[in-house]
Amino acid sequence: MKNYNFDKILPKLEKFVQNLGVPVVTRIKDRDFDPFKILIGTILSLRTKDETTEEAANRLFEVVKTPEDLIKLSEKDIEKLIYPVGFYKRKAKQIKEVAKTLIEKYDGRVPNDLEELLKLKGVGRKTANLVITEAFDDYGICVDTHVHRISNRLGWVKTKNPEQTEMELRKILPKKYWKTINPILVTFGQNICKPISPLCSKCPIEPLCPKIGVTKSR
Ligand code: SF4
16 A cells, blocks of 8 residues: 555644644634634635735624624625625625525524535535534545645645545545644645745655655745
């Protein structure tokens, strides 16, 4: 069987990223462990810088504590609160619809079930898995662009998109790492294993990395 070195790589990276900060959705969770806020915060964070997401989430959650609060607001009001997150107009409409569905179908609560989460408007596998792990401390593998890129560079998988990466990781990644692989690799990817020209000379797992697909590094 192929040696993926998960036990050598992931604990080392977990320790390494401790001083580099945590991803925005984890920060939202740490401040207020509320599945609704974690779901909405995750939607706001898509294609948006962490600082922008955090400021927008803070403004929104000053006014909105529950799905009922959210549906009382007009789309225009929501837009104003979440601006300038990416696609803020589309997201204002989306989160209002999500809140409405939660009230109508789930008794105002966020379901702890991947398939049910995927039924919510605009919620894809990345968001659904992140809600499962962050909001419910349950088993999911959230594969975003960082997890996808780094898993390929390390040779864990050979895949073309995050969804394929998630499916492959589900086969090979020990369950004890399912919840933590996302926050670890997001912070590592933002700071060291960057998309273009990764900082391999500063990388703590450099001797273990085959650097697949890396043509330029620092
Ligand atoms: S050695 Fe380079 S490519 Fe490999 S994980 Fe480290 S930063 Fe990424």
